[in-house]
Amino acid sequence: MNRHFSTERDHPCGACGFRATSIWWPVTRDCRTRLERGFNRRQLASEEMIYAQGAPGDTVYCLSRGLVALRSMRPDGHYSFVRLVRPGDIFGFRSFLEMQPHDTEARTLVASRVCVVAARDARAVVEGSPRVMGNLALRCAEELRRSRQLRAHSRRGDNRARLLRLIRDLSADQGPDPDGILRFRLPLSRADIAAALGLAPETVTRSLRRLSEAGALRISGRQVELPAQMVEQDA
Amino acid sequence: MNRHFSTERDHPCGACGFRATSIWWPVTRDCRTRLERGFNRRQLASEEMIYAQGAPGDTVYCLSRGLVALRSMRPDGHYSFVRLVRPGDIFGFRSFLEMQPHDTEARTLVASRVCVVAARDARAVVEGSPRVMGNLALRCAEELRRSRQLRAHSRRGDNRARLLRLIRDLSADQGPDPDGILRFRLPLSRADIAAALGLAPETVTRSLRRLSEAGALRISGRQVELPAQMVEQDA
DNA sequence: CGGCTCCTTGAGAGGCTTCAATTGACGTGG
DNA sequence: CCACGTCAATTGAAGCCTCTCAAGGAGCCG
Numbered sequence: 001m002n003r004h005f006s007t008e009r010d011h012p013c014g015a016c017g018f019r020a021t022s023i024w025w026p027v028t029r030d031c032r033t034r035l036e037r038g039f040n041r042r043q044l045a046s047e048e049m050i051y052a053q054g055a056p057g058d059t060v061y062c063l064s065r066g067l068v069a070l071r072s073m074r075p076d077g078h079y080s081f082v083r084l085v086r087p088g089d090i091f092g093f094r095s096f097l098e099m100q101p102h103d104t105e106a107r108t109l110v111a112s113r114v115c116v117v118a119a120r121d122a123r124a125v126v127e128g129s130p131r132v133m134g135n136l137a138l139r140c141a142e143e144l145r146r147s148r149q150l151r152a153h154s155r156r157g158d159n160r161a162r163l164l165r166l167i168r169d170l171s172a173d174q175g176p177d178p179d180g181i182l183r184f185r186l187p188l189s190r191a192d193i194a195a196a197l198g199l200a201p202e203t204v205t206r207s208l209r210r211l212s213e214a215g216a217l218r219i220s221g222r223q224v225e226l227p228a229q230m231v232e233q234d235a
Numbered sequence: 236m237n238r239h240f241s242t243e244r245d246h247p248c249g250a251c252g253f254r255a256t257s258i259w260w261p262v263t264r265d266c267r268t269r270l271e272r273g274f275n276r277r278q279l280a281s282e283e284m285i286y287a288q289g290a291p292g293d294t295v296y297c298l299s300r301g302l303v304a305l306r307s308m309r310p311d312g313h314y315s316f317v318r319l320v321r322p323g324d325i326f327g328f329r330s331f332l333e334m335q336p337h338d339t340e341a342r343t344l345v346a347s348r349v350c351v352v353a354a355r356d357a358r359a360v361v362e363g364s365p366r367v368m369g370n371l372a373l374r375c376a377e378e379l380r381r382s383r384q385l386r387a388h389s390r391r392g393d394n395r396a397r398l399l400r401l402i403r404d405l406s407a408d409q410g411p412d413p414d415g416i417l418r419f420r421l422p423l424s425r426a427d428i429a430a431a432l433g434l435a436p437e438t439v440t441r442s443l444r445r446l447s448e449a450g451a452l453r454i455s456g457r458q459v460e461l462p463a464q465m466v467e468q469d470a
Numbered sequence: 471c472g473g474c475t476c477c478t479t480g481a482g483a484g485g486c487t488t489c490a491a492t493t494g495a496c497g498t499g500g
Numbered sequence: 501c502c503a504c505g506t507c508a509a510t511t512g513a514a515g516c517c518t519c520t521c522a523a524g525g526a527g528c529c530g
Contacts, residue, residue, distance in 0.1 A: 083383075098373065126369070144329055147379060147383055154386065199486080201509080205510055221509080426477095436477080437479085440478055471530105475527090476526085480523080483518105483519085484517105486518095487516080487517090489514090490512090493511090494510095495509100496505105497504105500503080
């Protein structure tokens with residue numbers, strides 16, 4: 001068994017833009033080989049299902065481009081919006097760590113590209129390269145912090161502010177502003193926004209109209225115009 | 236360096252009741268020695284501070300008896316209730332993993348006993364015994380799942396039901412029922428309950444009164460009487 | 471007993487939800 | 501080309517819930 005760690009040049013993530021922050025590093029040469037064979041880059045269209053709720057957790061995913069929504073269905077028919085996955089994020093790992101079926105479903109919001117690692121390979125890599133588990137734990141801890149923050153913010157403070165923050169958040173990945181106004185297409189439906197904020201869709205509509213009347217943004221359908229100074233002020 | 240793993244007989248957690256689910260296992264003999272030297276069992280009174288928000292994250296804690304509250308203060312003076320730590324749980328680990336100061340404060344709710352491991356020792360153990368990191372990641376993943384569940388439940392469904400569930404949850408550790416009614420002392424103040432549920436303390440009082448009128452429980456101050464059949468029905 | 475903290479109760483106001491109906495966009499089929 | 505179904509988004513009305521502000525108990529300790 002070759003226990004030498006791979007050098008930067010033969011990083012298992014290859015030319016992926018997020019190799020610098022990859023969790024698959026450093027790994028032994030053996031693991032690198034295994035990963036390169038196991039890696040599977042998939043190009044996905046919009047609204048495509050990556051895994052369903054209840055599906056076996058036999059893969060770890062890394063989003064390299066696009067946007068993915070993690071949603072959790074509930075028996076009463078309602079669903080809650082669990083998490084927005086951005087490029088560079090990994091997902092499906094909770095299920096991998098707990099060795100349980102996915103309790104969320106993952107679906108692309110826009111055309112996306114994901115790297116897929118089979119849990120079998122991931123487990124082998126973790127065995128051979130312990131620091132990978134440390135990376136995974138770190139990601140998990142960060143996600144936990146984020147989840148707690150969301151929970152803390154979910155009640156206090158008015159929903160209008162939270163809504164605006166969410167929209168700004170969604171704009172962060174989009175290109176910069178041409179003439180001082182940031183224009184982009186909202187990747188979430190009103191129902192998604194409502195679920196993410198814990199509101200009713202109608203309330204989202206009404207809140208958006210109030211924000212619009214207050215001059216905080218202009219929105220028509222999914223087309224958003226966000227004044228640039230509004231983006232900076234809350235950094 | 237002795238790479239042999241310790242046997243069950245010389246478990247680093249000694250006679251602790253939670254050794255069977257300890258994250259410090261399996262470890263090499265060296266690590267075991269280090270842990271046994273590093274372990275520090277502390278007996279704490281009620282309402283005692285374990286660490287403050289902003290304190291350096293230089294320790295990992297394991298609660299072996301009692302109850303601990305993790306709270307997060309906010310600039311506006313309000314605080315939110317982040318998590319309830321039960322016997323067998325570990326805490327302070329997020330800060331350990333991220334190598335960041337604690338962003339919550341930990342305080343005992345009742346007389347408690349905690350095991351303290353210095354981050355320095357914990358890091359050494361993780362180096363020598365990779366599976367410990369796996370255990371830690373697993374705990375983190377479980378905590379993440381719990382946090383998400385709380386978030387999903389935090390809006391939908393009325394608060395009365397959530398309040399009752401919280402109270403039942405708090406009773407779970409207490410002894411069984413003598414005559415069909417479960418009596419115990421509530422470890423949380425109204426303000427804590429309110430923060431945990433994202434409500435105002437007044438609303439908690441009113442909701443409790445309504446629950447009381449509906450016959451779901453009897454409560455006077457912190458003394459609770461919970462009909463036993465109510466405990467079983469929602470399992 | 472005063473002072474303290476926690477809990478309770480009251481009243482008014484505002485926000486959110488639900489139900490229900492309407493509008494608009496889009497694709498299908500006559 | 502237009503009617504139609506479907507789906508998302510919007511609007512309106514009524515009602516409940518919770519919030520805030522404020523004042524009044526209850527228990528505890530010096």
